[in-house]
Structure formats: structure tokens, C-alpha cells
Amino acid sequence: MNQASEKVIVRLTNVDKNFDSERVVKKLNLDIEEGEFLTLLGPSGCGKTTTLRMIAGFEYPTEGQIFLEGEDVDDKKPNERNVNTVFQNYALFPHMNVFDNIAFGLVEKKVKKEEIQRRVEEMIKLVQLDGMEKRMPSQMSGGQKQRVAIARALVNRPKVLLLDEPLGALDLKLRKQMQGELKHLQRQLGITFIYVTHDQEEALTMSDRIAIMNHGYLEQVGTPEEVYNHPKTKFVADFIGESNIIEGYIENMTDNSIEVTMESGKAVIAEKGYRLEEIIYLCVRPENLKLSTDPVKGFRFRGQVREHVFIGSINKTMIELPNGQMLKAETPAEDELIPVGTVVNVYWNPGKVVVMRTKEEQIYNVIEQSVEIEGMTNDQIF
Numbered sequence: 001m002n003q004a005s006e007k008v009i010v011r012l013t014n015v016d017k018n019f020d021s022e023r024v025v026k027k028l029n030l031d032i033e034e035g036e037f038l039t040l041l042g043p044s045g046c047g048k049t050t051t052l053r054m055i056a057g058f059e060y061p062t063e064g065q066i067f068l069e070g071e072d073v074d075d076k077k078p079n080e081r082n083v084n085t086v087f088q089n090y091a092l093f094p095h096m097n098v099f100d101n102i103a104f105g106l107v108e109k110k111v112k113k114e115e116i117q118r119r120v121e122e123m124i125k126l127v128q129l130d131g132m133e134k135r136m137p138s139q140m141s142g143g144q145k146q147r148v149a150i151a152r153a154l155v156n157r158p159k160v161l162l163l164d165e166p167l168g169a170l171d172l173k174l175r176k177q178m179q180g181e182l183k184h185l186q187r188q189l190g191i192t193f194i195y196v197t198h199d200q201e202e203a204l205t206m207s208d209r210i211a212i213m214n215h216g217y218l219e220q221v222g223t224p225e226e227v228y229n230h231p232k233t234k235f236v237a238d239f240i241g242e243s244n245i246i247e248g249y250i251e252n253m254t255d256n257s258i259e260v261t262m263e264s265g266k267a268v269i270a271e272k273g274y275r276l277e278e279i280i281y282l283c284v285r286p287e288n289l290k291l292s293t294d295p296v297k298g299f300r301f302r303g304q305v306r307e308h309v310f311i312g313s314i315n316k317t318m319i320e321l322p323n324g325q326m327l328k329a330e331t332p333a334e335d336e337l338i339p340v341g342t343v344v345n346v347y348w349n350p351g352k353v354v355v356m357r358t359k360e361e362q363i364y365n366v367i368e369q370s371v372e373i374e375g376m377t378n379d380q381i382f
Contacts, residue, residue, distance in 0.1 A: 015054065051213070127148075264303070266299070280358060
């Protein structure tokens with residue numbers, strides 16, 4: 001992991017948080033290593049901001065413990081924890097200029113004037129605000145205000161910097177620019193960043209690891225590559241990027257493969273460790289979904305090309321299965337497109353499918369209700 005050591009700097013152990021009768025964080029266990037950039041990712045209401053606020057000390061766990069550098073901080077106030085927080089709304093003092101906003105925390109701590117001058121100047125240079133020391137917040141752009149807020153947090157030399165959707169108010173171009181600047185700053189300083197966002201691309205771009213939350217539960221923690229290529233749950237597969245998620249069950253098995261029956265066909269997959277008739281999900285990313293007008297060994301899985309969408313360097317092809325489900329395939333823009341209306345064989349390369357277990361009790365009566373596709377014409381299938 002880039003820049004991170006093996007020392008755990010933040011540890012959450014069996015953390016629950018209730019607001020009245022609503023349980024918003026549920027048995028959360030998470031270790032965050034010193035020097036890493038960890039992102040808490042999830043949809044609105046998943047518990048990520050509440051988790052960040054508990055680490056900061058603005059909220060307290062209903063149950064469980066939070067440790068900073070091995071010390072239980074559940075009874076410590078925010079100003080007694082060696083962390084600082086950057087908010088989406090910047091929270092700058094409108095009557096103070098850039099220098100005074102950044103210096104505020106040091107002044108409150110009664111740091112010597114010469115030391116304040118040195119550290120504030122150091123921060124101004126670090127966040128590239130040279131020459132703006134006397135400028136007021138009302139005279140600054142959103143990106144400049146965000147830099148001031150970050151400098152104000154960093155000037156206190158926290159062990160951990162907490163960032164609560166800090167780029168959410170910026171336009172897309174500036175947001176992407178600031179993503180790169182924040183990541184560069186984190187690597188340069190070696191400070192642990194804990195970052196909250198609902199933006200999947202932002203999380204994939206910036207993070208050493210991503211902790212994905214859903215309805216208060218931690219679904220998966222891993223590197224961007226791990227959560228994208230090897231999602232552990234259907235929610236993660238569906239939330240991170242685009243996915244084709246197909247339900248099926250295991251009809252036959254060998255020592256090293258499973259035969260999966262779906263409503264719209266069958267496929268043989270090189271997997272083991274499952275049981276007969278187990279219900280599973282198959283996850284295939286659009287860039288890994290392949291189409292052929294010829295039969296493909298190991299697959300009896302067909303659909304009809306419904307639409308092509310040009311998106312710059314790629315074409316996105318929509319394929320309708322006999323049960324009405326739509327799949328997406330991505331190909332380079334220069335590749336020849338299969339004509340709309342063509343019935344195609346759908347397949348994927350070995351190793352490019354993720355098999356996920358499901359706790360759902362619903363049994364899909366695939367054999368009796370599946371459409372026998374082989375040998376049929378387009379009109380018969382659709």
C-alpha cells in the first residue's frame with residue numbers, strides 16, 4: 001500500500017451508533033493504517049459520515065470502541081484528539097483573511113508568534129496560495145477556499161486528516177484537479193487521510209483502500225483494484241462501476257468447474273468450493289463481456305443486440321436476453337459493430353467473471369421456465 005506502514009493508527013471495534021431508535025452504524029470493525037489514504041464510500045444514509053464524525057469526536061458510539069494510536073478516545077472531546085476535519089462547506093471565518101484563517105488553531109493553542117508565522121507560510125506554499133495571504137474568503141474561488149480549509153487543518157500537524165466530501169461543492173473540472181492535488185499532498189506529507197464520498201470514480205482515483213458501506217454495514221474493504229475486480233457482494237458489484245449481474249444456480253459440478261443455469265442460458269465456469277443447487281450471482285464487467293455470432297464452447301447463452309451507444313473511445317452495446325434483462329458490453333470505438341437485431345452468443349474470458357453467493361431465499365425455477373434457444377430464429381427467441 002503506497003506510503004502506508006503496518007502500524008494501525010485508527011481502530012474501530014464493534015462500533016454501533018443509534019439515533020433514537022434508528023441504528024445507523026452496525027458492528028463496524030475497521031483498521032486504518034498510518035500514512036494511508038482510506039475512503040469511506042457508499043450511498044447517502046449508509047453511515048459513512050456518521051463514522052467519520054465518531055472518529056473526529058463530534059458523535060460518540062452507542063456501543064463499541066474507537067482507538068487512535070492505540071488509545072481509547074471514546075471519552076475525549078474533538079479538540080483532545082490528534083485529528084482535524086475538513087468539511088464540504090469549508091467553514092472559513094468570513095471576517096478573517098487567508099493567513100488568519102489558517103493561523104486560527106495555532107493562535108487558540110497560544111503557539112509563539114514566530115512559530116505561527118513560519119508554519120502558516122509553510123502551509124500557504126504547500127497548498128499553492130502564495131501571494132493570497134491578505135485575501136478574504138469572499139474574494140476567492142471554491143477551489144481556493146478549499147485549499148485554505150485544508151491548510152488550516154494541516155497546520156496543526158494532525159496524525160489523521162478527516163475529509164467529509166470536501167470537493168462536493170466544486171464543478172467537475174475543478175473537482176478532478178483537486179483530486180490530484182489532494183492525493184499528491186497526502187503522499188508528500190505521509191499523513192493518514194480518511195475521506196468520505198459517495199462518488200465511486202473519486203474513490204477509485206484517490207484511495208489506497210476503499211471501505212464500502214451499505215445501510216450501516218461494512219460490505220468490503222480493499223484496494224481499488226480488489227473492490228472493482230473482485231467484489232464480495234452484489235451491492236459492491238452493482239455500486240462500483242457498471243456491472244452485468246446475472247442470477248443463476250449450480251446445476252452440475254466437477255472438481256474444478258461449475259455449470260451454472262440461468263433463466264436465459266447456461267455457462268461452465270472454472271470455480272470450486274460451491275455446492276449443488278446453490279443460488280449465486282455472476283458479475284461480469286461490460287469491458288469483459290464478449291459477443292460472437294458463432295457458438296462458444298462452454299456457453300449456451302444468447303441475446304439480441306438492441307442498441308449501440310458511442311462514448312468517445314468506446315462503444316457501449318446493449319444486449320437483451322430472452323427474459324428481458326439487458327446486458328452491456330464495451331468495445332473500442334474502432335472495432336466493427338455487430339448490427340442491431342443480430343442474435344449473438346454472449347460469453348466472457350476465463351477469470352473475467354466473479355461468482356458471488358447470495359442469502360436470498362427465492363429459488364429461480366430456471367429449468368422449467370428457461371427458453372430453449374439453440375436452433376431458434378430471432379423471431380422465435382424474441
